[in-house]
Amino acid sequence: MSGTLLNEQHTGTGFQYNENQLMIADMIKKFGKDHIQPQLMEWDEAQTFPVEVFKKLGELGLMGVLVPTEYGGSGFSYTEYVTVISEIGRICGSIGLSVAAHNSLCTGHILHFGNEEQKRKYLPKLATAEWIGAWGLTETGTGSDAGGMATTAVKDGDYWVINGSKNFITHAISGSVAVVIVRTGAKGDSHGMSAFVIEKGTAGFKSGKKENKLGMRASETAELIFDNCRVHKSQLLGNEGEGFIQAMKVLDGGRISIASLSLGIAKGAFDAALKYSKERTQFGKSISQFQGISFKLADMATEIEAAELLTLKAADLKNRGEKVTKAGAFAKYFASEVCVKVSNEAVQIFGGYGYTKDFPVEKFYRDSKLCTIGEGTSEIQKLVISRELLK
């Protein structure tokens, strides 16, 4: 089998998808046609989080992409992971965001920092989507400045008592388990935070307000509330005081996730705009024959190609166990900005029809904006990159 990176002749390069990537891309295309495409606008309108879709994706091994097979996962590398998230995002950003959050945040945190017992307990359930996972770092008062968090855990014998709340948490309502990072030490101390894995049903742990969002409306975003929630010390991930450092490492991988999602949304918007530009006629010819439109397509394709290369480079470094702080930030920053730009241009190419819900580009446009915000805004990516440059 062979194929170009983008798996599309119009934007192909000399790089090739590997066998697994081709198989995954094909599988997702078929799955999307049958199980996502027919209902995605309905879910978007109603803000429905379609749990059954994630269960089915679990059966395909796409909810534990990076989890080793011994823990019930697919055991793929980051290269295949990029394909999974981008191909799902190409169909629906919301489903892509949820698959990304589940795989790289909650599951990824337990995979990298859980002890053997925790991994055996949680990973098989997460990898098969028997359980959906959530990950809570952000609070109402602290987003970019996550280290300033106010939610606390105080030791009480063999238990920790957690009080506070987490905001904007993907799967806060439907998740069966959450990894949360809370304060266990002094404010301002990067070693003053710890990570816990907490199951739904634990007394004092509940979900709160669900956000009504611009885009990514089928990906559930809500609050997690802790009211004297007692968590046994066996639920601590790694050692006390390591939570924030762990979270930053998880986000290093998470940036590859959001870069992949950005890439997928950009490709989806581009695919639709390219097709429409050949079909729509004005002044007696297809609009693609106007240089004003064909040059837009050229810019969009070039930027998608560059975003893909940066994303795959970060994935490759990650596969080799190298530090990806800068490469991941490059990919996330660039790909997410490209995603917004390409989706915007796609709406423009559709003209008035692009502004309606009868065509797919308005949704790509709305979904795209999350990519420059979630898991570190573009400004924070520039902060990360400049810090690395100036070290």
Ligand SMILES: Cc1cc2nc3c(=O)[nH]c(=O)nc-3n(C[C@H](O)[C@H](O)[C@H](O)COP(=O)(O)OP(=O)(O)OC[C@H]3O[C@@H](n4cnc5c(N)ncnc54)[C@H](O)[C@@H]3O)c2cc1C
């Ligand atoms: C749909 C969705 C899903 C999410 N899922 C999760 C999740 O599962 N788990 C989770 O923990 N969080 C989640 N988040 C939260 C997300 O990570 C934060 O929204 C993001 O990190 C930004 O934080 P903030 O919203 O508080 O913005 P703020 O930090 O208040 O930023 C506001 C503006 O100020 C800028 N800014 C802030 N600091 C600086 C600086 N030092 N220099 C320059 N500019 C700066 C920002 O770039 C931004 O433009 C989600 C958010 C959304 C919208």
